[in-house]
Amino acid sequence: MPQYLLKCEDVHKSFGITKALDGVDFCVERGKIHGLIGENGSGKSTLANIIGRIYAADKGKFTLRGETWTPKSPQEAFSDGVSIIVQETGTILSITVAENLFLGRYEEFSDGFIVNAGKMEKAADQILSSIGVTSIYGSQMTARLNMQQRKIVEIAKAVSNDPDLLIADETSNILSEEGREILFRLFDKQIKNNKSVVTITHNIEEAMELCDTLTILRDGKVTATLNKEEFDENRIKSLMIGREIKDSFYRTDNDEYGEEVVLRMVDATSLRDVTRVSLELHKGEILGIGGLAESGMHTLGKMLFGAERLACGKVECNGKTVDSPETAVALGIAYISKDRDVESLAASTNVSANIAITGTDVNVISKFIYSVKKEKKYVLDQIERLKIKVNSRFDKVSSLSGGNKQKVAFAKWFARDCQIYIMDCPTRGIDIGVKQEVYRMMYQLKQQGKSIVLIGEEMAELIGMSDRIIILKEGRISREFRRSEGVTEDKLIHSMF
Numbered sequence: 143m144p145q146y147l148l149k150c151e152d153v154h155k156s157f158g159i160t161k162a163l164d165g166v167d168f169c170v171e172r173g174k175i176h177g178l179i180g181e182n183g184s185g186k187s188t189l190a191n192i193i194g195r196i197y198a199a200d201k202g203k204f205t206l207r208g209e210t211w212t213p214k215s216p217q218e219a220f221s222d223g224v225s226i227i228v229q230e231t232g233t234i235l236s237i238t239v240a241e242n243l244f245l246g247r248y249e250e251f252s253d254g255f256i257v258n259a260g261k262m263e264k265a266a267d268q269i270l271s272s273i274g275v276t277s278i279y280g281s282q283m284t285a286r287l288n289m290q291q292r293k294i295v296e297i298a299k300a301v302s303n304d305p306d307l308l309i310a311d312e313t314s315n316i317l318s319e320e321g322r323e324i325l326f327r328l329f330d331k332q333i334k335n336n337k338s339v340v341t342i343t344h345n346i347e348e349a350m351e352l353c354d355t356l357t358i359l360r361d362g363k364v365t366a367t368l369n370k371e372e373f374d375e376n377r378i379k380s381l382m383i384g385r386e387i388k389d390s391f392y393r394t395d396n397d398e399y400g401e402e403v404v405l406r407m408v409d410a411t412s413l414r415d416v417t418r419v420s421l422e423l424h425k426g427e428i429l430g431i432g433g434l435a436e437s438g439m440h441t442l443g444k445m446l447f448g449a450e451r452l453a454c455g456k457v458e459c460n461g462k463t464v465d466s467p468e469t470a471v472a473l474g475i476a477y478i479s480k481d482r483d484v485e486s487l488a489a490s491t492n493v494s495a496n497i498a499i500t501g502t503d504v505n506v507i508s509k510f511i512y513s514v515k516k517e518k519k520y521v522l523d524q525i526e527r528l529k530i531k532v533n534s535r536f537d538k539v540s541s542l543s544g545g546n547k548q549k550v551a552f553a554k555w556f557a558r559d560c561q562i563y564i565m566d567c568p569t570r571g572i573d574i575g576v577k578q579e580v581y582r583m584m585y586q587l588k589q590q591g592k593s594i595v596l597i598g599e600e601m602a603e604l605i606g607m608s609d610r611i612i613i614l615k616e617g618r619i620s621r622e623f624r625r626s627e628g629v630t631e632d633k634l635i636h637s638m639f
């Protein structure tokens with residue numbers, strides 16, 4: 143008989159007219175890693191957030207350790223041993239790492255009157271080092287950390303209570319190799335102690351390798367729960383999206399690109415982690431940039447867009463220096479950031495405003511008059527093309543699922559018709575069905591003579607889409623590969639270390 147840690151039965155949840163969960167049964171066994179997968183907007187985060195009691199279910203029965211479980215707040219779920227690492231940013235930037243780690247638990251460090259910050263920071267350092275992190279300190283301001291480091295703080299917080307159930311909502315896709323190792327080590331520890339993990343991911347390979355059981359959600363309903371011996375990649379994919387999907391969805395051609403250089407970086411050094419990099423992007427070229435998370439590749443993307451100060455060197459487009467995002471946009475350069483919540487989207491405004499913002503001058507205004515009709519068509523076209531799941535174009539971006547936010551970040555630039563696209567991890571959090579569409583759009587752009595810089599941590603994506611791949615290592619170019627040489631993942635990885 144399986145030993146269940148948590149049972150969720152007939153769970154329902156609606157947001158306005160959206161039925162996010164519609165009668166979901168979900169049971170987590172002890173000593174098992176249980177994966178939750180499904181398309182963007184299928185209800186994964188909603189279910190995870192209900193278990194972590196960030197949301198209350200409209201209806202549903204919950205049993206934890208064999209007893210009826212009705213926590214009233216996230217803090218109560220946490221003290222009952224249920225921890226969640228949420229999909230979106232879960233830290234507050236304006237406070238210290240220690241304050242984030244112990245949010246809601248400050249009284250543990252108080253003498254009755256004031257909180258002993260030093261004591262709390264020390265305790266934070268201990269938790270961080272217990273999971274193998276020695277480069278982040280309790281006393282640091284959270285705003286100074288990068289996205290991956292902030293995620294690590296959230297992980298530390300989630301395990302600080304030694305939970306019975308650890309829920310990780312698309313955590314691994316934000317982390318570098320090193321961060322992933324930390325996370326997976328914690329998963330292992332849970333299992334060894336006969337505790338449980340629920341993990342949400344769009345990486346099917348990772349899910350198949352890591353998980354003992356997989357539950358597949360589709361439109362708020364469970365389509366299947368499979369045990370390891372039943373895992374089959376194609377079956378899982380079709381259970382997710384309701385249609386067959388071909389194995390390979392990258393481009394298959396070896397088409398050349400033009401000779402004309404459209405964007406040039408000359409001997410550029412950033413104030414952070416990029417040193418003396420020179421590169422050229424050609425007309426109709428997809429140039430892949432790979433490396434470890436700390437290799438400087440994300441900074442390089444910002445430098446190419448004029449969003450990062452250079453200590454020396456320059457970036458040129460059409461003979462003009464790119465020294466600010468404004469110049470970049472005027473020169474027809476688009477930039478899709480990895481950190482969509484902070485850098486790409488205005489989350490508190492609606493989908494329409496986010497999509498229209500970059501294209502207003504070219505697509506919406508005609509003869510100096512703002513055309514509401516044009517804006518509507520232009521926004522609705524993008525929503526349809528990328529299958530952005532909304533009830534109306536006036537939905538707030540903050541109400542969308544993670545992957546649908548990423549699609550808005552994309553649509554915003556695709557709509558504008560730029561000449562150069564700098565994409566930093568463009569398919570992060572996007573489900574396989576839409577990924578295929580994004581890759582198709584990228585190839586289409588290439589065929590139209592546009593150029594793309596594709597920065598990515600997913601080797602298969604870089605190999606599958608790029609004409610050339612440049613690997614960065616410790617801020618410098620370590621190697622360059624051409625599509626025609628038949629690049630392999632092994633070769634790429636070898637050049638990163």
Ligand SMILES: Nc1ncnc2c1ncn2[C@@H]1O[C@H](COP(=O)(O)OP(=O)(O)OP(=O)(O)O)[C@@H](O)[C@H]1O
Pocket residue numbers: 157160161162180181182183184185186187188189229531540541542543544545546571
């Ligand atoms: N706070 C909210 N307000 C309004 N609608 C919401 C809210 N949270 C989720 N939804 C809607 O509920 C549905 C399910 O969203 P959910 O975030 O659970 O999807 P998901 O499976 O996690 O997707 P993704 O892979 O993109 O993260 C979506 O249609 C989403 O727009």
Ligand SMILES: [Mg+2]
Pocket residue numbers: 186187188229311543544545
């Ligand atoms: Mg989600």
